[in-house]
Amino acid sequence: MTVHTTETPEITTTECRACGAQVSGLNGRYACGVCGWVNAWSEGHSALPTAAQDPDYPDPATGAGTA
């Protein structure tokens, strides 16, 4: 399955607010590999996909995903 997107993730770099290491991320979202610091999801440059956009999201209309 191929995921089509109109946005290319942008590689961004910042300084870890916890330990000062340089960390790279995508679209303003960072996870420090040195100390484990992560920034808030809301600081990202683009909107996150919603649960309903997940291909595995159970469709309430069809009842798929229910036992």
Ligand SMILES: [Zn+2]
């Ligand atoms: Zn760090």
